[in-house]
Amino acid sequence: MRLRAILIWIALAGIVLVPLVAAAQSPLLQWRQPVYIAAGFAGIVALILLLLQPLLAGGYLPGLAAPRGRVLHRWTGVLLVFVVIVHVAGLWITSPPDVVDALLFRSPTPFSVWGVLAMWAVFLSALLALFRRKLRVRPRTWRLAHTAFALVIVAGTVIHALLIEGTMETTSKVALCALAIVAFLKVVADLKLFPLRLKRSA
Template identity: 60%
Template sequence: MSLLRGVVAWGALALAIAVPLIAAAQSPLLQWREPLYVIAGFSGIIGLALLLVQPLLIIGVLPGIPARRIHIWTGTALVFAVVVHVAGLWVTSPPDVVDVLLFRSPTPFSVWGAVAMWALFATAILAAVRKQLGLRIWRFGHSVAAVVIVTGTVVHAWLIQGAMENVTKGALCVIVLGAGAWALYRRRVWRMIR
């Protein structure tokens, strides 16, 4: 039975990530874009996909791997994906990225993306000083930042009319939100406040 659960869990994860990526790769909007812009865009999609992997790792529903260690490596990959996403967009359109980073952009999706990015960087800093903070403070701070990251990223992705196809993008966004909420519930984060 556990083998079947593992196959189903890994299969569902692969499907949830692969279908939106394949749909985005077939977008007609990519035909006239520079390769660097496409790489930056797909780094964002991969970042969204990694946000699905993270909570599943931490609550242990992906069997057969050292979940905690992979969670750390996936977090590092997520930071890298965001850096590639922003750097690629910076090279293709520096004024737009400056406006986003300084919260001057007129597009709402930019604000959500910037908030999620800064929360992700704050989480990376928290991870670096984890031992000095203590487990209780670390878990609470990490969980609050995760809520901001997931919410900001999902809203950012949803508002962008780009290469991602709407149905598969919407499905991935809902699954990411659901996985994040499930992880918060399973970890009972709110009990750490008392």
């Protein structure tokens, strides 16, 4: 069991580090401002966090079973909000008109729309989690809303990333996106976040 745990952590470390190292070696970075580079890597970190989030929520990582994994899931959510802000703020500093066009959904680049949708879903999900007790949201409603936001976040971020031809190396980017989707679908299925009540109500 200990060997299995070690192998899982080694595999996860590789999955996390390979896209970062590959992006760091991109020739496109030679002509970019430091702020733009920081914004780009914040986006890569956000994509990595989308893989870690369901793994923590589902207790799949050795030594981080529930409830410890879910506590880290919440803190990882806070980190996700932070890196999204860094990503958008960095792009704003380097090119305010492009960010304004993206936020107003008038950008000619399709990837901007998906990125903005994912961004707002991240913020709304964080606000819902922050004010959950004050709003007295029922557990069932909370699960459905949180999962729905997560679906928009994962789908929007993956499409956003795949449509961009930037510093991320293609193979590692596609693999990371695929793993994020698989992890999300697995935790939804295992935790029954969308129970069969949808079938009963149909």
